[in-house]
Amino acid sequence: MSKNDTFQEKLYRQMFLIRHFEERLLELFSEGAFFGTTHCYIGQEANAVAIINQLTDKDIVFSNHRCHGHFLTYSDKPELLYGELMGRSTGVVGGRGGSQHICYNNFYTNGIQGGIMPAATGMAFAEKIKKSGAIATVFIGDGTLGQGVVYESLNMASLWDVPVLVVVENNRWAQSSRVENELAGSMVKRGEAFGIDSGEIDSTDAEELYAHFTPIIEKVRREQRPHFEVIHTYRLCHHSKSDDARPKDEVERYRENEPLPKMRERLKASTAEAIESDVKKRIAEAIAWAREQPFPELQKTELV
Amino acid sequence: MSKNDTFQEKLYRQMFLIRHFEERLLELFSEGAFFGTTHCYIGQEANAVAIINQLTDKDIVFSNHRCHGHFLTYSDKPELLYGELMGRSTGVVGGRGGSQHICYNNFYTNGIQGGIMPAATGMAFAEKIKKSGAIATVFIGDGTLGQGVVYESLNMASLWDVPVLVVVENNRWAQSSRVENELAGSMVKRGEAFGIDSGEIDSTDAEELYAHFTPIIEKVRREQRPHFEVIHTYRLCHHSKSDDARPKDEVERYRENEPLPKMRERLKASTAEAIESDVKKRIAEAIAWAREQPFPELQKTELV
Amino acid sequence: MSTVVKSLNRAMHELLEDPRVVFLGEDILDPYGGAFKVAKGLSTQFPERVITTPIAEAGFVGIAAGMAMRGMRPIVEIMFGDFLMLTADQILNHIAKYRWMYNDQVEVPIVIRAAMGGRRGYGPTHSQSVEKHFLGMPGIVILAPSPFHDPGSLLKTATLDDSRPVLFIENKLMYSRALKNEADGNCGDFSIRKTDSEYTTVSLSYDTFQSADVTIVAYGGMAELAVEAAEMLMIEEEIFAEVIIPSSIKPLDYDPIIASLERSQKLVVCEEASKAAGWGSEVISRITKDHFGLLKSAPQHVGALEFPIANTVTLEEKILPQVKDIFDAAISK
Amino acid sequence: MSTVVKSLNRAMHELLEDPRVVFLGEDILDPYGGAFKVAKGLSTQFPERVITTPIAEAGFVGIAAGMAMRGMRPIVEIMFGDFLMLTADQILNHIAKYRWMYNDQVEVPIVIRAAMGGRRGYGPTHSQSVEKHFLGMPGIVILAPSPFHDPGSLLKTATLDDSRPVLFIENKLMYSRALKNEADGNCGDFSIRKTDSEYTTVSLSYDTFQSADVTIVAYGGMAELAVEAAEMLMIEEEIFAEVIIPSSIKPLDYDPIIASLERSQKLVVCEEASKAAGWGSEVISRITKDHFGLLKSAPQHVGALEFPIANTVTLEEKILPQVKDIFDAAISK
Numbered sequence A, B: 001m002s003k004n005d006t007f008q009e010k011l012y013r014q015m016f017l018i019r020h021f022e023e024r025l026l027e028l029f030s031e032g033a034f035f036g037t038t039h040c041y042i043g044q045e046a047n048a049v050a051i052i053n054q055l056t057d058k059d060i061v062f063s064n065h066r067c068h069g070h071f072l073t074y075s076d077k078p079e080l081l082y083g084e085l086m087g088r089s090t091g092v093v094g095g096r097g098g099s100q101h102i103c104y105n106n107f108y109t110n111g112i113q114g115g116i117m118p119a120a121t122g123m124a125f126a127e128k129i130k131k132s133g134a135i136a137t138v139f140i141g142d143g144t145l146g147q148g149v150v151y152e153s154l155n156m157a158s159l160w161d162v163p164v165l166v167v168v169e170n171n172r173w174a175q176s177s178r179v180e181n182e183l184a185g186s187m188v189k190r191g192e193a194f195g196i197d198s199g200e201i202d203s204t205d206a207e208e209l210y211a212h213f214t215p216i217i218e219k220v221r222r223e224q225r226p227h228f229e230v231i232h233t234y235r236l237c238h239h240s241k242s243d244d245a246r247p248k249d250e251v252e253r254y255r256e257n258e259p260l261p262k263m264r265e266r267l268k269a270s271t272a273e274a275i276e277s278d279v280k281k282r283i284a285e286a287i288a289w290a291r292e293q294p295f296p297e298l299q300k301t302e303l304v
Numbered sequence C, D: 001m002s003t004v005v006k007s008l009n010r011a012m013h014e015l016l017e018d019p020r021v022v023f024l025g026e027d028i029l030d031p032y033g034g035a036f037k038v039a040k041g042l043s044t045q046f047p048e049r050v051i052t053t054p055i056a057e058a059g060f061v062g063i064a065a066g067m068a069m070r071g072m073r074p075i076v077e078i079m080f081g082d083f084l085m086l087t088a089d090q091i092l093n094h095i096a097k098y099r100w101m102y103n104d105q106v107e108v109p110i111v112i113r114a115a116m117g118g119r120r121g122y123g124p125t126h127s128q129s130v131e132k133h134f135l136g137m138p139g140i141v142i143l144a145p146s147p148f149h150d151p152g153s154l155l156k157t158a159t160l161d162d163s164r165p166v167l168f169i170e171n172k173l174m175y176s177r178a179l180k181n182e183a184d185g186n187c188g189d190f191s192i193r194k195t196d197s198e199y200t201t202v203s204l205s206y207d208t209f210q211s212a213d214v215t216i217v218a219y220g221g222m223a224e225l226a227v228e229a230a231e232m233l234m235i236e237e238e239i240f241a242e243v244i245i246p247s248s249i250k251p252l253d254y255d256p257i258i259a260s261l262e263r264s265q266k267l268v269v270c271e272e273a274s275k276a277a278g279w280g281s282e283v284i285s286r287i288t289k290d291h292f293g294l295l296k297s298a299p300q301h302v303g304a305l306e307f308p309i310a311n312t313v314t315l316e317e318k319i320l321p322q323v324k325d326i327f328d329a330a331i332s333k
């Protein structure tokens, strides 16, 4: 991140970092540089930058399987995530967790859909009891609204006045399933039914999203109450590495709505290009760094 | 049940059967005639008779820990339930299940709060696929709305057009907990959020409840869709045998609203008395019968 | 006379003095004070940190885990241990994993107390001992107090001194039992030894640990049954039993068991759950794997039969293991 | 060449011809056809009875159970077996109990298929073999096909001929493996025997079941590793191993294992899950309890170490059991 960036430049730089990080990741996957699978965020970058930039250092972020964008915005450390995805001992969690299971300062993820909701709620609750002033933001997908533990958590967050912001990124698909096959009724009402202020926005414009979330985050902190907000967006990449059976024309239609060009056109072309070449250099360096890192050894003592 | 009963007489007879069954049960518990614990329905009798009388023989009823009223209305077999509660081999399920875990024709119960919702939904779904015309009714309590699996089931029932009627008996307490300590937001909205027709009624009048549920049951059957209905009522007895720490004046206030006197006053006093003495005789016989029944033996083969 | 429930209740009071301790569970507020009364008085004294929950076991266990990861020391009560199955994913895929999976950057010092066991006619879903399903999860500790330990001090150690997630198994029948007193190395007619560890194992011997004919291992609700069986064995058969009662069933300290087996060479392992894939299976397998040749006759396993636990007493008695089963196992050839 | 996934997929096609069969799971519709492609083609051919579900494992397993109780024969797919933990309550306190608890008035003929196992770098929550947590539940069957069985016909038997609830464990790496052909009583260099039961156990011998130095028991994804180890033992050490591969791990048919142990007197039990309280613990314990004296050396247990399954290959390889571990166990004294 550059200190001299304007607000718009900063958002664009961050989104481009996420995008370029993932594009390189997908290219390098075929080389066998990475392990297992991975879930990219292409098309949803605006959400991460709009929200996470507004949090304080003390605030908590709980993310899910699709966490690159959230992590990179939170940490600005692409090299640590590459290291993790390459399974190196200096990766975010030393190669143990891989892409779905990382932890960095107050940033956490887990790969069980919905299971993160109680932990995020509990974290926010603890901070409230400790009077630290921190709040928690938890990101879940539209499909994850199928999980019962989400509602158990909403109920308790509401009953106990927990300062947790639940962000539903409705990218209109859950793996290979259309949201209509997964979800009955209304997303927003799912929050409201638990007495939680709930809203929605259909946008891929990072600035618009930023402005939308400013009063929400401020309110969660001030009122010390949960909030439930749905962002209607779209995933432009595969679900994981190579599984995309969605209608091509649908994907193309949403591609017109991409968050990056929207922001890029607000910048001077030369500025945008400078940012892009900067980021590309950083990413190249991050990859080179990660490739040099050692693989972890197994500690001797087994757990109980 | 008497063939010559008028509608009102029938409802009163059934409610009095439930009431007297449980009053004797509680008296006899101290004698050690029964096992474990039991959850009485005193104060809620109107719900069972209003709904279950309107179901067909093929229809399914799934009840919970507080199932005496539902079972007695469904089966009209007090002796089998006494037998079960006394742990006899001729009890509803041969003494194996006890009060929370019974099965009789298309009537089922289980003692895990909320866990019955998917099974009830699946049963209704199967009947729909088999085109049997049967629907399922599942009874849950206000406190049970805390369980996540309730919402997983509502979502699928709605997505798949399952003819299941979810009846929430809000007796304003869950064990020792006030509903306000258990439940945030609105009960009815919990159903609506899943795109399910939902409603509520505050009544302990069996006739009024009956009329209220007539179009609902008819609609579930006709539209082959779920419905979610909340009955605001009150439990006038302990949660289980001997645990009641609710404010006395609150209980007394609701006692004025008892379902039985409400119905009794619509009958001729002599008719009511005749019904009561009839039922008392049946109950006495049922207890006598149950006491004579043998205890079960353990079959030899263990399960896998 | 102190009882198990009094010991736990006192410990809870002491623990809640620590501002990091928070207590969550169903129906734990006064005047009710929890289904088995371990919570009595707590909400009156510590209204802010005693939090009654909705009926949402997975949710509130997960919430407590989140609190644990942010510096609190939560204690959770599961009203009937059977309901722990609702939290199986939270325990295996979240609570047990976070510390190692996150490269040792976090700890999850949660204590999950659960009332287990039958013999009260509560029927199939309210009588089980489901801890066996959690034994194979790397990363969690499972404790089981008995009247031979100090249940309250175990709970205090687990809550304040152990940074690992702990399942704390409380047998329901045991709550009202008197704590067993120990004086001058004796406990009743037995000599007593305790291992010198945070979660102590108690060993009882009729013969000052000189000789033994059989080693009976039992925990939680089975501990007193094992001791009764040992008394019967002595009186009726002049068989000297040693009874080994661990307070931690995972990890299990094998040393006192092996020490006893070196004297007796005969093993009986007891648990209240059904035997298949039970705790006893693990103990017997570990001892045969690691100390082959130590046993001189077939190891014996006492546990429930492979049925749900029936409501009626005639079936429940046959399904659950009794003193007589331990006795028979001990005299088997 | 048929593979495990082809065999299962063909069986699913045949099964869905039966109007009682209904198939539920996440992302099982065409063109995707399920995460591991067992579902390919099904929704196209049977659109009404192939039902893609929301992400709600407890809910849809419970719904399928309700359908089973009303005369259907549901098959459920759990995308990653790790998510079975979310259904632990539905399985233990509902599905496994209904039949007996309701006095044998109902049956719950559900088949729950779950993709288990690691070695693909999927990390801690997508690589486990969690069947060990279900082994101790009275009332359910656990099957584990391997390339040595006919996975499709197992699935058919489980779905149509078995009225009990069945967990059907499919190792992920195994999907693409070729089925092992058997001709004239041979399978590769081995003589082969199969028990004559609905869920057959396969026994492999280098020496036409005349003599053996070691008996290796393995199921599912470990079966091929055990056979590889047997080959190594033969080539490198001239040790004759018999490999016993059950298709039903609960209940387990002990006869072929005991028959082999009567020749070898040495036992190695393998599983992919971590050893603590694992399937191997149960097998070793049962054999020592019921056939004491049969073994002439310590039984060996091969399984994962007590860690979450790491994402990175260097750790995953060390944590999960390898051919070499089986080999070492077999030559241990």
Ligand SMILES: Cc1ncc(C[n+]2csc(CCOP(=O)(O)OP(=O)(O)O)c2C)c(N)n1
Binding pocket: A065, A066, A111, A112, A113, A114, A140, A141, A142, A143, A144, A145, A171, A173, A174, A175, A235, A239, D026, D055, D057, D079, D083, D086
């Ligand atoms: C409990 C659980 N069930 C299933 C999965 C497999 N799975 C991983 S991502 C995914 C889809 C999630 O959809 P959504 O919540 O919309 O998030 P998105 O992937 O669209 O960001 C599924 C089914 C899982 N990780 N956890």
Ligand SMILES: Cc1ncc(C[n+]2csc(CCOP(=O)(O)OP(=O)(O)O)c2C)c(N)n1
Binding pocket: B065, B066, B111, B112, B113, B114, B140, B141, B142, B143, B144, B145, B171, B173, B174, B175, B235, B239, C026, C055, C057, C079, C083, C086
């Ligand atoms: C999963 C689960 N958690 C806890 C319990 C213990 N329990 C039995 S009844 C009950 C209260 C239920 O309240 P509600 O749903 O309002 O029904 P009511 O008893 O008022 O009829 C509780 C907590 C249980 N049976 N199952």
Ligand SMILES: [Mg+2]
Binding pocket: A141, A142, A143, A169, A170, A171, A172, A173, A174, A175
């Ligand atoms: Mg999505």
Ligand SMILES: [Mg+2]
Binding pocket: B141, B142, B143, B169, B170, B171, B172, B173, B174, B175
């Ligand atoms: Mg209630």
